[in-house]
Amino acid sequence: MTGFLKLLFRNRLAAMGAVILGAILLLVILTPILPLQNPDVTATADRFQRPLSPGHLLGTDHLGRDLLARLLYGTRLSLIVGVAAALIAGIIGSAIGITAGYFGGRLDNIVMRGVDMLMAFPYILLALAIVAALGPGLMNALIAVAAVNIPFFARNIRGITVGLAGREFIDAAKLSGMGHTRIILTELLPNVLPVIIIAMSTTVGWMILETAGLSFLGLGSQPPQADLGSMLGEARSSLITSPYVSLVPGVMIFLIVMSINLLGDGVRDALDPRLRSGALSRPLATTLVSGARRPVPPARDGLLQIADLRTQFHVGSRIYKAVDGVSLSVRPGECLGIIGESGSGKSVTALSLMGLVASPPGIITGGSVWFDGRDMIGAPYEDLRRIRGDRVAYIFQDPLSTLHPLYRIGDQLAEAIQAHHKIGKAEANERALQLLRDVRIPNPESRVRNYPHEMSGGMRQRVGIAMALVNDPAVIIADEPTTALDVTVQAQILMLLEDLRRERGLAIVFITHDFGVVGQLCDRVAVMYAGRIVEEGPTAEVLARPSHPYTKRLIACVPELGQGRREMAAIAGLPPVVSDLPPGCAFAPRCDKASDSCRKGDIALSGSGGRAVRCLFPEEALT
Numbered sequence: 001m002t003g004f005l006k007l008l009f010r011n012r013l014a015a016m017g018a019v020i021l022g023a024i025l026l027l028v029i030l031t032p033i034l035p036l037q038n039p040d041v042t043a044t045a046d047r048f049q050r051p052l053s054p055g056h057l058l059g060t061d062h063l064g065r066d067l068l069a070r071l072l073y074g075t076r077l078s079l080i081v082g083v084a085a086a087l088i089a090g091i092i093g094s095a096i097g098i099t100a101g102y103f104g105g106r107l108d109n110i111v112m113r114g115v116d117m118l119m120a121f122p123y124i125l126l127a128l129a130i131v132a133a134l135g136p137g138l139m140n141a142l143i144a145v146a147a148v149n150i151p152f153f154a155r156n157i158r159g160i161t162v163g164l165a166g167r168e169f170i171d172a173a174k175l176s177g178m179g180h181t182r183i184i185l186t187e188l189l190p191n192v193l194p195v196i197i198i199a200m201s202t203t204v205g206w207m208i209l210e211t212a213g214l215s216f217l218g219l220g221s222q223p224p225q226a227d228l229g230s231m232l233g234e235a236r237s238s239l240i241t242s243p244y245v246s247l248v249p250g251v252m253i254f255l256i257v258m259s260i261n262l263l264g265d266g267v268r269d270a271l272d273p274r275l276r277s278g279a280l281s282r283p284l285a286t287t288l289v290s291g292a293r294r295p296v297p298p299a300r301d302g303l304l305q306i307a308d309l310r311t312q313f314h315v316g317s318r319i320y321k322a323v324d325g326v327s328l329s330v331r332p333g334e335c336l337g338i339i340g341e342s343g344s345g346k347s348v349t350a351l352s353l354m355g356l357v358a359s360p361p362g363i364i365t366g367g368s369v370w371f372d373g374r375d376m377i378g379a380p381y382e383d384l385r386r387i388r389g390d391r392v393a394y395i396f397q398d399p400l401s402t403l404h405p406l407y408r409i410g411d412q413l414a415e416a417i418q419a420h421h422k423i424g425k426a427e428a429n430e431r432a433l434q435l436l437r438d439v440r441i442p443n444p445e446s447r448v449r450n451y452p453h454e455m456s457g458g459m460r461q462r463v464g465i466a467m468a469l470v471n472d473p474a475v476i477i478a479d480e481p482t483t484a485l486d487v488t489v490q491a492q493i494l495m496l497l498e499d500l501r502r503e504r505g506l507a508i509v510f511i512t513h514d515f516g517v518v519g520q521l522c523d524r525v526a527v528m529y530a531g532r533i534v535e536e537g538p539t540a541e542v543l544a545r546p547s548h549p550y551t552k553r554l555i556a557c558v559p560e561l562g563q564g565r566r567e568m569a570a571i572a573g574l575p576p577v578v579s580d581l582p583p584g585c586a587f588a589p590r591c592d593k594a595s596d597s598c599r600k601g602d603i604a605l606s607g608s609g610g611r612a613v614r615c616l617f618p619e620e621a622l623t
């Protein structure tokens with residue numbers, strides 16, 4: 001709850017809405033005990049007293065009634081009716097939507113066609129028809145406003161329920177023998193509840209307006225009882241001569257609706273799990289770079305050189321050191337593997353190279369990335385945009401989420417070329433076709449017209465590779481491109497990357513957690529743990545003589561075919577949380593060789609000739 005309130009109040013507009021609405025609520029709660037005049041007592045001798053007249057802070061209306069008293073009592077009534085209408089519409093509409101979405105089939109069809117028919121009427125006409133049938137009065141206006149909003153909730157909640165009803169956790173609940181009512185109440189409702197709350201918080205202002213509209217037309221509250229709409233209606237005749245009589249309820253309606261909408265938007269954002277991790281704003285076009293960062297000169301040769309790179313995530317008061325002083329380099333035609341468990345900082349390192357880490361919450365606090373003799377950290381967005389996808393290309397793990405679902409793959413490939421080079425559409429299409437041939441997609445002439453969903457996972461990944469190759473890049477950064485594929489397709493993709501590397505002299509940075517893949521493709525490997533490199537060297541040497549205990553245990557986790565009874569060696573424990581690293585060696589809590597000296601002070605990465613390890617008691621001494 002504290003986290004929710006913190007996020008809510010970080011949004012300044014939502015905070016302003018909360019303050020205004022809180023002040024109004026406080027006033028209307030205290031109204032019965034405030035020293036106010038009777039709002040319904042007329043005094044014709046005091047008609048149209050101006051604001052700040054003696055005894056009448058906001059003046060009087062056409063019957064001499066005190067406007068301040070009528071305003072506060074009227075606001076109280078309008079808020080009660082608006083909130084009650086939102087609750088009734090939300091509860092009944094959500095119940096209809098959940099039931100129709102969960103059971104589906106004929107019930108869904110019948111219920112939703114009825115809802116569609118109701119939504120086909122202009123809602124204000126429908127509300128007028130209901131009030132005409134029931135008769136004027138505030139209670140009937142409340143029923144009418146609630147009734148016309150039920151279809152809105154039913155349709156929204158039904159759409160979300162349909163998506164959830166087909167998910168595995170609902171199937172699991174059914175298989176466990178749970179009844180429909182229990183599944184709806186314990187499995188579906190908790191998942192839909194945030195949406196219902198958000199819909200109610202954003203529509204309550206709308207319902208206050210609708211109730212005020214009915215009262216304005218004389219169909220809501222009846223004299224002498226006042227609500228904001230009836231006050232406006234009664235002030236119509238004196239709009240020109242005494243505008244303050246209309247202005248007072250008008251301003252109050254504006255303040256209530258505006259504050260509820262601002263607060264409702266804030267609640268929606270704070271409840272959205274995608275926005276919780278960062279500030280409530282869109283990510284910047286490039287990763288934020290700390291003003292305190294100092295460029296670090298490259299220490300090694302290479303086409304792409306990473307020098308003491310540091311990337312952090314700032315979430316509230318916590319700082320996650322995702323990449324903490326990483327230095328690497330890759331030469332033309334070389335494949336560098338970066339390996340480690342999930343959360344070790346591999347992908348964040350890869351994304352930091354071209355400023356693709358989402359900011360907020362990501363921030364690059366130190367180091368440099370040298371490409372073509374230029375430091376890319378902090379480079380202007382236009383320069384980065386020119387290089388991204390052209391000289392430095394990415395292949396991501398899940399091509400289904402990186403390819404646009406609504407465009408044919410040929411069009412997407414052609415667009416990627418035309419984004420960087422001034423060539424005609426026909427030439428771009430021809431090049432797209434050739435690329436599909438290069439990545440060995442069978443029957444490329446017809447496949448070029450396919451949408452991503454019409455292809456298998458392996459085919460889509462080949463399209464992802466073709467997309468990375470479109471502009472003949474110098475460097476490809478492949479972030480676990482084979483993880484989601486089965487072993488036969490994985491082998492084909494690795495062979496394809498290997499061939500392309502040889503044919504085109506590509507430099508590849510290959511992110512993976514699989515030493516088998518590293519052994520097959522990479523010339524050199526860097527092992528990452530808790531955001532730092534703990535060992536690096538030529539792949540054959542690291543595989544034959546791992547020096548860091550973590551590397552040795554990672555290699556021991558790889559199953560070997562035909563080794564029969566070899567014991568699998570899982571690494572006990574979990575990687576540390578990078579916001580709360582222990583002093584000394586981060587691997588110490590999981591290391592059999594750990595001693596007191598490992599838990600004191602920083603341990604440097606030491607070695608020579610491209611072979612280095614960060615350990616006080618390595619398994620193999622480096623020569």
Ligand code: SF4
Nearest residue numbers: 585588591598615616
């Ligand atoms: S420094 Fe100590 S704790 Fe860390 S890996 Fe080496 S032996 Fe283990």
